[in-house]
């Protein structure tokens with residue numbers, strides 16, 4: 001069972017060299033995963049404290065893989081935001097994910113914060129990569145003492161609060177399908193702030209330029225990022241239209257429950273969300289115009 005201390009000096013740091021060794025160290029639940037440390041290191045400020053022991057996974061070669069084929073992107077859990085942004089620069093099929101990795105936090109954090117840490121941090125509602133990967137129908141790979149499992153990202157997010165300790169997220173797999181993607185985030189003041197709301201969309205157009213498929217995800221508005229299937233289905237069968245997307249989002253915004261937080265109240269997040277949806281669709285319209 002994990003116990004908590006006020007400072008990291010009381011914590012033991014394990015440095016496994018393989019995933020199998022890391023999983024062994026995590027198996028009895030007495031140690032916690034440490035990746036980039038950008039969330040863990042602020043444990044005292046949040047009042048969470050620190051674990052008895054940490055298993056450092058950021059150097060594990062299996063978790064540093066970054067590979068793109070014609071139809072899939074594989075991202076090791078220890079890949080940082082900055083590494084992912086560099087790898088995806090100019091990739092026309094993954095512009096949304098690329099923007100999420102490139103614009104989250106600030107340069108210093110992007111150099112250390114990992115993809116796995118972004119997805120695994122239960123109490124972090126404003127994670128940029130989560131809605132970006134939801135909109136792309138990403139899947140995650142988890143390894144624990146019982147073996148390897150593959151889960152849709154949405155199912156993984158839902159399972160996190162009740163998950164038994166000891167599972168290591170090793171990989172994220174993103175199917176690369178035709179279409180356009182976008183990542184829009186709104187911050188209150190400066191780019192380094194946590195976003196008040198995030199919208200990601202993946203849209204495929206048919207031969208007539210009408211929306212054939214749409215997947216829209218929202219981050220930072222509710223405690224956990226989510227897909228917005230009712231909005232997605234309302235936009236199918238029509239041309240890309242930022243005004244219609246914004247008006248439809250405003251009509252459906254009551255389906256979400258805005259969370260109160262230090263950067264903004266829940267009502268404000270819901271108020272700005274339709275505008276952000278409109279902005280995302282405007283960006284997509286611009287992209288189609290350029291093709």
Ligand SMILES: Cc1cc2nc3c(=O)[nH]c(=O)nc-3n(C[C@H](O)[C@H](O)[C@H](O)COP(=O)(O)OP(=O)(O)OC[C@H]3O[C@@H](n4cnc5c(N)ncnc54)[C@H](O)[C@@H]3O)c2cc1C
Pocket residue numbers: 032033034035036037038039040041042057077078104105106109112113114115116117118119120121124126127128129167168169170192193194195
């Ligand atoms: C000032 C500041 C601003 C930030 N702004 C943003 C922002 O705007 N957008 C954004 O997306 N992020 C932002 N971040 C980063 C974000 O808050 C998290 O800190 C980061 O995503 C966590 O990644 P990490 O690798 O540092 O994880 P760590 O701090 O090492 O770990 C975080 C949690 O995830 C668990 N964990 C980590 N890796 C794994 C794994 N592979 N398997 C299982 N569990 C794992 C750990 O046990 C821990 O519970 C910001 C951070 C700071 C400090």
